[in-house]
Amino acid sequence: MNKGKKINPKKFEIGQLKIILLILPLVIFMGMPIVFIINHAFKPMEELFAFPPTFFVRRATLENFTKLMRFSNSSGIPLSRYLFNSVVVTLITVGMALLLTTMSAFALAKIKFKGRNLLTQINQIAIMFVSTAVLIPRYLVICQLGLIDNLLAHVLPLVAMPVALFLVKQFVEQVPDSLLEAAYMDGATDLDVYLKVIMPMIRPAVATASILVFQQVWTNMETSSYFFSDDSMKTLTFYMNTLVNVNNTVAGQGMSAAASLIMFLPNLILFIILQNKVMNTMASSGIK
């Protein structure tokens, strides 16, 4: 009778096979499109338009990628510039967002101060306001601040992400108060507690939040299309999107297949790097 060992089992048992078989069809359904994206990007022209259409690539080629490169080189601003913009913007935004989010999550979950409940409420409501609706008012605000064509217009609107704060706060609340009290008893300041008690314990939440923020920033087109008129300041996502939409021609098909893989890969890689932390049990860090 080892009923208690069911969650997070260490060894493979026959009982698990049942579960695997049960969810396998769903897993295949969910995974198929991704396999398709990867295959599609390496298909040569004749396979892209083959009849009957093929799912897997037969004769893999980098044709689509070189075509994409050549096209972007001929359009004035090289692809590398867009890539550079995207990388810089993403790094700054994710870094800032994580710092501000964890700090505020600590404050909202564990520090008692006036206005805490109100702030929590406002943040919660903000999650529910559809971003399309704030686009125009946000544009007006950015105009007023003189941030049009400024790098900050990529960063600042996405730094405060109510969803990420909500997520991290949920985890911080689970850190036992007794642990904090023990730290305070040893004379720790709030900053010490934040850095040495809270941060190590909420790593899974930080990992999850960074995936969340990264995806928002990496795939964001709004900032480029509304807050920037200077093309050399726009991001890779924006460029790729114009490519797909404008080039709806025969040659465009191959390029958009390549573009979709390029846009998809960073998300995948980040997730693979962080998945261990995301799904890690907090047991190892002291929370039971």
Added chain:
Amino acid sequence: MALQAKKTEETNKIKTRRKRNKISRRENNWHGWLFIGPYALIFSIFILIPVILAVILSFTNFNAIQFPKFVGFLNYITILTNDAEFMKYVLPNTIIYAVVVGIGGYVLSFLLAWALCNLTKPVRTVFALILYSPSMTTGVAMTVLWKVIFSGDQSGLLNSWLMELGVITEPVIWLTDTRFLLPIVIIIGLWSSMGIGFLSMIAGILNTDASLYEAASIDGVSNRFQEMFYITIPQMKPQMLFAAVMAIVGAFQNGMITSMLVGNPSPGYASQLLVNHIEDYGFLRYEMGYAAAISVVLLLIVQFFSKGANLLLTDKDPYGKKGVEEEDE
């Protein structure tokens, strides 16, 4: 003896320190504002003020060029009484989509998260990656992918497969056929519903206290479903709530699939969702005031359901904590 004295001395010291700290804990601790200040500032400028402006705009007539003209509740009255598309297509579509993708996606992601947690780590990791991957497929990748699959001629993957199987004899023009549009959007919605909420549920389940399961099995919890309801869910309510809010927000605020796949407005408004309606008025017809009013209505709807989720999933006396304490005694 000396040791004893030293010990009492130390406890006394700790006691005074605790007293001091307790006072600073109980009172209004202004350090809270130090920690939340930077976030609050940026949040106010780029989220709060725009939201307030949007709410104000919803009471005006604003075409993005002239100065907004105050019209009172006219926009709201129009939504309820004079917007045929809204009542006939947009609202029913949104409700169907929200029910299937919101509730279906939520239940599905919990069951899948739970199933994955019953597997060994390597298997779980691979499966979680695959299940989560649709959520990474946004924007460009999604458009290209589904446009090829649902392409209306024989080169479309779905058409080709169905014809091979003999289900259909000639290609279906999936993306302009009003009968199929909403189901297609719903399928894509479900496909990408294992998002960040799903991940947080996995983390939540893995964090549940293992010793409770043993205790429960002694107390007569016999099968896995009982285990799930009585042990797992109560212990991971914060994650359940987070996932619920994400599911609700996702269910009501997803307009991307429609606009990416078939453009806006969708053919015959067949898959027009609330967000598409907002985009339609805001960015195509330039009736910003009206678009803002719809988004306020959307906010109220989402807020209503989130409150419900909050009531269900926040409890004042978390079962899990109580359980742990009993265990310790």
